[in-house]
Amino acid sequence: MLIIKFYFVNHFPSMLMDILAFIVIGVLAYRIYKKQKEKPKKEKAFIVIIVGLFSFSITMPGFDAFVKIPILPLGVWILYFIYRNKVEKWVKYRRFAWLGFIANFIFLAATFMSIPIQNTLYPENEITTYIANKENIQLIKLHPSARDAEIKKEVLNKQLSNMNRKTIDSDEWYQQIEIIDVPNERVERFPYQLAGTKPKWGSALNNTVYIEKDGKGLLITTPEKQIYYRSEETLLSEGVTK
Template sequence: MDTSVNIIEIVMTILSWGVIGFFFYYLYQKQEAKPKIWKAFVATFVGLFTFSFNIPLFETILDVPILPLGVWILLWYASSREGAWEKYRRFAWLGFSANFIFIATTLLTVFIHHAVYPKSNLSTYIANIEEVAISQLHPSAEDVTLDQESLELHVSSFEKAPVTSMDWYNVMIDTEPHERVEQFPYQLSGTSSKWGSGIPTMIYVEKDGKGLLIDSSERQRYFRSDVTILKGGNDE
């Protein structure tokens, strides 16, 4: 199954265009002087163009429209054609208003996604471990194997913890190059996030096997447990 597909985003996008289509149909039926339907579509599409600015909110970027550039373009175009603006202005403003529909559904998508796929649960990022494997990324990595049974039994015991990347980096650079020990010298492969979450991830395992660093497209998250998921090495 393709876990890179964000099913909630797809559903909400369809919903957005469905709402826009409903208002388009309503305005077209209500209007007495009806333009050609394809011209009404074009007017709505052009109305989408705006001058906007980006606002980072809830780990996503929102395009907030400020100036209705598309509406102005259509106004300029219709000004030399008698009765044209009266025919197309509602569709132009519908296009401009559609931007706010997209903002609303984007926010709704974020809230629903967080509820269905909680970012504080490791199981969101590790949903399938049947073919999971571990590989060494750094010379300091010990000769260990993955304790798949431990991972399966204790995946729910991993708790989210602060990402202290600067502390990890400082510890590494304070040692001699030949003595440096990578904080996360292993990588998990063969696993995937929950179906429909659309969360691509890289999962790194801490040197003691008790910490997992989840590197997704949006940010890094660190999970820690009292139980190791590694077998072998100097501690065995």
């Protein structure tokens, strides 16, 4: 069976295109059914389509995805083996079996069609894609080097639309690590977490937001990548580490 695994799986555009794919498959199945003189049982035709989905596939990367493309129609072969001595039944159901195999490509096309919709609705470079709902935000200290502070919600709301994405320089950040008096301790660059934020509805994103010690940097972490943004003003109240 075709298996398509995208990093943004289950997002709204993908669900929408999957529904469209099911409609297309349903229309094709109905047309096959109507053209046959001897009508097959609808429930059996449905099962044959499902079995026809099974296939031998190859995995190919692309568009931040791993896509399994069907090559050999295993489901069709299985059904042919079952009906090999029942020619009349095989003639009645074989088109449904092949429709099941073709359905793999319909779902594949629908998935690729959802990509531009995804990029339009949820731009990956805009911070508002990852922080859309801020009603229940709270600041959490993650490291002993973090000083007591509070999030400035008004400043955050103002700065979100103006924040620019910056390049993450891991080597420079490592060289700037500060060692404090406590043995084996250091000053954490992102000692705060901005909890309670939610990404845009339908994006299916799962991200965590960390705040830099100066209160101006935001690090967005997802299972696939990290994105760094800088604010012109500090987002934290007095008491942050300079």
